[in-house]
Amino acid sequence: MRHYTAILLGKLTFIITQFLHLGAGGTWPGEITLTIDPQILKRFSSQFRKGIIIVAGTNGKTTTSLMISHLLQSQNYTIVHNNSGANLLNGIASALVKACDWKGKIQADWGVFEVDENSLSSVIFNIKIPILSSQVKDKKLIIVLLNLFRDQLDRYGEVDVIAEKWKNVLQAISHQSSAMRDKSDITLILNADDPQVAYLGQTTNAKNYYFGISDPQHFLRVKEHATDSTFCLHCGARLVYTGIYFSHLGIWNCAKCGLKRPLPMLTDWNSPLPGLYNKYNTLASVSVARNLHISDEQIGNTLIQFKPAFGRQEEFDVKNKKIKLFLSKNPSGFNASLRTVLELKSSVILIILNDRIPDGRDVSWIWDVDFETIPNEVKVIVSGERVFDLGIRLKYAFDLKNSDASRLIIEPNLNIALKKGLSLTKENETLYVLPTYSAMLEVRKIITGKKIL
Amino acid sequence: MNFKLTIAWLYPDLMSTYGDRGNIIVLKKRSEWRGIDVKIKEVTLESSIGNFKNADLLFMGGAQDRQQKIAGDDFLKNKGPIMKKMVESGIPALFVCAAYQAVGHYYKPYKGEPIPGPGIFDLYTQHPGDQKKRTIGNAIAELLVPIEFKGKRIVGFENHGGRTRLGSKIQPLALVLKGGGNDGHDCYEGALFKNAIGSYFHGPFLPKNPFIADWLIQKALTNKYEKPIKFEALNDELELNARSFIMEKYG
Numbered sequence: 001m002r003h004y005t006a007i008l009l010g011k012l013t014f015i016i017t018q019f020l021h022l023g024a025g026g027t028w029p030g031e032i033t034l035t036i037d038p039q040i041l042k043r044f045s046s047q048f049r050k051g052i053i054i055v056a057g058t059n060g061k062t063t064t065s066l067m068i069s070h071l072l073q074s075q076n077y078t079i080v081h082n083n084s085g086a087n088l089l090n091g092i093a094s095a096l097v098k099a100c101d102w103k104g105k106i107q108a109d110w111g112v113f114e115v116d117e118n119s120l121s122s123v124i125f126n127i128k129i130p131i132l133s134s135q136v137k138d139k140k141l142i143i144v145l146l147n148l149f150r151d152q153l154d155r156y157g158e159v160d161v162i163a164e165k166w167k168n169v170l171q172a173i174s175h176q177s178s179a180m181r182d183k184s185d186i187t188l189i190l191n192a193d194d195p196q197v198a199y200l201g202q203t204t205n206a207k208n209y210y211f212g213i214s215d216p217q218h219f220l221r222v223k224e225h226a227t228d229s230t231f232c233l234h235c236g237a238r239l240v241y242t243g244i245y246f247s248h249l250g251i252w253n254c255a256k257c258g259l260k261r262p263l264p265m266l267t268d269w270n271s272p273l274p275g276l277y278n279k280y281n282t283l284a285s286v287s288v289a290r291n292l293h294i295s296d297e298q299i300g301n302t303l304i305q306f307k308p309a310f311g312r313q314e315e316f317d318v319k320n321k322k323i324k325l326f327l328s329k330n331p332s333g334f335n336a337s338l339r340t341v342l343e344l345k346s347s348v349i350l351i352i353l354n355d356r357i358p359d360g361r362d363v364s365w366i367w368d369v370d371f372e373t374i375p376n377e378v379k380v381i382v383s384g385e386r387v388f389d390l391g392i393r394l395k396y397a398f399d400l401k402n403s404d405a406s407r408l409i410i411e412p413n414l415n416i417a418l419k420k421g422l423s424l425t426k427e428n429e430t431l432y433v434l435p436t437y438s439a440m441l442e443v444r445k446i447i448t449g450k451k452i453l
Numbered sequence: 454m455n456f457k458l459t460i461a462w463l464y465p466d467l468m469s470t471y472g473d474r475g476n477i478i479v480l481k482k483r484s485e486w487r488g489i490d491v492k493i494k495e496v497t498l499e500s501s502i503g504n505f506k507n508a509d510l511l512f513m514g515g516a517q518d519r520q521q522k523i524a525g526d527d528f529l530k531n532k533g534p535i536m537k538k539m540v541e542s543g544i545p546a547l548f549v550c551a552a553y554q555a556v557g558h559y560y561k562p563y564k565g566e567p568i569p570g571p572g573i574f575d576l577y578t579q580h581p582g583d584q585k586k587r588t589i590g591n592a593i594a595e596l597l598v599p600i601e602f603k604g605k606r607i608v609g610f611e612n613h614g615g616r617t618r619l620g621s622k623i624q625p626l627a628l629v630l631k632g633g634g635n636d637g638h639d640c641y642e643g644a645l646f647k648n649a650i651g652s653y654f655h656g657p658f659l660p661k662n663p664f665i666a667d668w669l670i671q672k673a674l675t676n677k678y679e680k681p682i683k684f685e686a687l688n689d690e691l692e693l694n695a696r697s698f699i700m701e702k703y704g
Contacts, residue, residue: 150471158470158517230466236523238498361590362610364656367472388695392660395691396478401486402688410691 006037007104010097026086030093041089044096044106045127050077051139052111052127053288054120056166057146057197059333060281061087061114062309063273064146067285069112074302075294077109085309087116089123117148117162121169142291143170143206144189144284145197149247150365151330163196167203174204189287191280192264193249199233201262209291211283212251212264218276219243219250234259245276246339247332266290269299272306273313275340277333311440315430316447321422322430323447327440329359331368337434338373346432347377350421351394352384352414352439359436363389371397379424381409383417384439414442456489456674456682461508463532464516465495467524468552471612473514475657476547479666480510487684489670498527506535508544509673515550515655518562525568528555533571540573545672546649547665549658553643553651554578554615563614574646575620587614591703592632592654594642598624599668606630607642607662608699609654617653619644626650631703648672661699663692 010033017028033040045052055065062085069081082095092113100106115123124143145166150159174186188204191197192212201208220243230239230248237256244250253260271282282303289299308314311327326337328351341349355361363386371394374380380398382390391410394400398407411417418433425431435443462477477493484491496505505511516524536556540546554560557576561567564582592611596602607627616636619625625635626643634642634653643652650665652658659666667684674682 160517160519231520231523236519362471362612362656364472364475364610367475367478367657367660386695386698388691388698389661391691392695393475396475396482396660399482403690 002037003040003043003104006033006040007097007100007102009033009036010093011102014094014098026082026084026094027088027090028094029097030086030090030095033097034090034093041093041096041123041126043104044093044100045111047106048080048108048111048139050109051141052113053142053144054123055112055114055144055146055284056117056120057144057191058117058149058151058330059336060146060277060284063278063312064144064281064284065112065114066309067281067303067306068144068288070306071285071289071294071299071302072110072112072292074298075292078107079110079112080106080108081112082114083309085114087114088119089126092123117151118165121165124169124173139185140187141173141185142187142189142288144288145191145200146280146284147191147194147249147332148196149330149332150368151333151360159196163200167200170200170204170206174206187291189284189291190262191249191284192262193245193251193280195230195233195239195248195252195261198262199259208262209266209287210262210264211266211280211287212261213245213276213279213283214251214264214267216243218245220246232257232259246336249280270303272303273308274344275313275336277336278313311435311444314444318422318447320427321425323418323422323443324430324432325440325443326432326434327437328434329436331365334365334369334434338369338371341432341434342373342375342378344430344432347426347429348379348381348421348424348431349374350381350383350417350431350433351390352417352433352435352443353382353386353390354384354436354439354442355386356438359438366390366393369393374398376407379407379409381411381417381421381424383411383414384436387412414439415446418443418446456678457492458484458489458510458670458673458677459492459494459508460510460512461494461496461505463496463505463511463513463536463552464498464520464524464528465514466497467520468514468516468555470515470517470520470551470656472656473549476512476514476549476659476666479657479659479663480512480670483663483666483687484670486687489674496532498524502531502535505532506539508539509677510669511536511539511544511546511649513546513548513552513555515552516555517551521551521555521560522562522565522568525555529569529571533573537571537573540647540649543648543672543676545669545676547658547669548574548649548651550611550613550653550655553653554613554617556649556651557617558620560615573649574644574651575622576617576644576651577620578615578617580614581616587612588633588637588653590632591699592634592642593630593700593704594627594632594634594654595630596627598626598645602664602668605664606696606700607652607654607658607665608696609652609658609661610656611653612655613653622646626652648676661692661695663687663689 625641
């Protein structure tokens with residue numbers, strides 16, 4: 001009975017939030033459903049006919065899970081996907097409430113869920129039991145772990161603490177799974193180039209599938225500063241890199257204990273989006289597809305048509321100019337976006353820094369972004385709630401003893417900042433916007449004239 | 454003749470969790486804008502002591518527990534004792550967050566054995582043992598010392614699990630106006646010993662407190678050239694705006 005009440009109220013909440021445009025449809029229905037029936041995720045997740053795919057990591061979750069969804073749909077699988085970007089327990093529950101019928105039945109083959117780094121354990125513990133104890137032999141649990149960068153330490157805590165939590169949950173489920181039957185029910189898709197993620201594969205007895213980039217052309221010539229784990233997870237010695245792609249991702253080994261980057265089973269696939277980080281997202285998605293025996297030809301045909309998720313290299317036409325959004329919310333993501341934007345020959349960049357909860361209250365990380373790489377001829381406008389913090393950062397990056405409006409414009413008002421950016425952008429050219437999360441939603445709202453989510 | 458300044462940056466690859474290099478960037482540029490030649494010496498595990506014992510200014514930043522442990526042994530045996538002598542001789546220094554903990558007598562992490570420190574600062578730190586008890590947030594404090602700044606405010610962001618107790622040979626730096634400070638109870642934030650400042654305001658401490666950067670540079674030059682050094686004021690309009698934002702929103 002409680003089960004039905006939970007679903008009924010969850011669904012009603014969803015309808016109300018939609019009807020009133022409250023913009024909370026991504027989390028509230030799930031929150032209410034979970035409050036009434038804390039076991040609801042187990043009930044839902046046991047119903048997927050094929051299994052569940054979980055995508056976690058600091059950067060790339062949304063894009064990767066969207067690619068995986070498209071790949072599954074190309075095989076005529078039905079899916080449930082938390083594509084609103086709400087990736088805590090309540091966000092996943094919301095996606096499920098939205099997808100089920102009034103009796104709580106889900107008619108779908110796969111669940112595809114992007115999961116917040118800190119919620120991975122609770123999500124897995126909430127779904128694992130029905131998946132693993134199911135009577136159906138070939139149900140799968142696929143866990144894709146993309147990367148671990150420092151991100152919003154005020155909210156997430158230290159990277160090592162998250163890695164420890166991941167290790168614990170993966171050990172717990174892989175032991176339980178292998179005790180019950182064949183370990184092949186659980187597949188870990190791991191980034192071989194991230195030492196902390198790759199090492200997780202060694203600590204469990206799940207089936208591992210590694211992806212990574214093996215192309216020295218992409219090596220950085222100078223190491224960036226924002227590196228998180230350049231010391232051996234096993235013995236603590238400094239890791240040696242043959243080459244680094246960005247941050248701490250690269251071809252690594254430990255000279256002391258011999259731990260080294262596992263040989264990736266997939267190293268190359270044409271990425272439908274620019275940027276090296278999208279190459280990793282593509283490799284992760286293709287790894288999943290190959291594990292599900294989707295043919296390379298079909299993978300290629302699907303990915304070639306891929307359109308980015310909202311805020312991730314999303315493009316808008318404004319008269320005869322373009323605005324392109326690059327969500328940038330932590331040092332490694334920001335450096336990756338910046339590198340891509342500069343490769344695209346940008347001439348005007350608008351950077352927006354907010355410090356709300358989804359952005360992280362702490363803005364210290366802007367000092368780990370390599371703004372110094374922005375060449376002299378590129379104009380930068382800064383805005384957002386922490387516009388002055390960003391202004392200080394760029395003043396030092398550009399070596400501006402005195403203010404110079406031809407190089408750096410400080411504009412606290414986002415509407416005006418966007419207007420200034422567009423007026424500085426030449427006809428048929430693009431204004432590149434690098435916002436933090438809540439700033440990205442604000443910009444979209446201004447551009448499209450309506451609120452999303 | 455241009456003044457020359459050598460800044461030693463301790464463990465930039467280990468003790469640099471969250472924008473700590475902002476302090477180095479600020480020290481470097483503010484010196485250069487006044488015509489001072491600056492050299493930054495990065496000092497890490499493999500660096501010899503000769504690499505930094507002639508430095509005029511020291512900086513060490515924050516770390517996660519694992520990195521603090523990796524640096525711990527080398528710091529205790531090799532770099533720490535030299536730094537202790539340097540600080541005692543009046544070399545200015547800035548130690549933020551984990552570095553502030555590391556320069557004390559010991560740091561007891563939330564699991565594992567205590568990490569002994571070189572006792573450059575007369576203090577010790579214990580982690581109460583639960584991530585949930587971390588002191589996290591925007592923070593404001595009113596300086597007690599250096600005496601010329603008494604009553605002036607420092608702003609920043611703190612994020613630490615450890616609780617630090619000061620001994621009798623060291624002065625508290627500031628009174629907490631907003632935030633947890635050293636141990637969450639005694640109302641003090643940070644510490645000053647000779648010309649060395651320690652603070653829980655983590656990462657980029659100097660960008661929003663530029664007068665402290667200028668003070669450190671001035672102390673370093675006065676020490677080195679053995680005469681009082683005066684230099685031009687810089688345009689700190691953005692810094693003042695950023696400080697007011699924090700004080701209005703969180704004060």
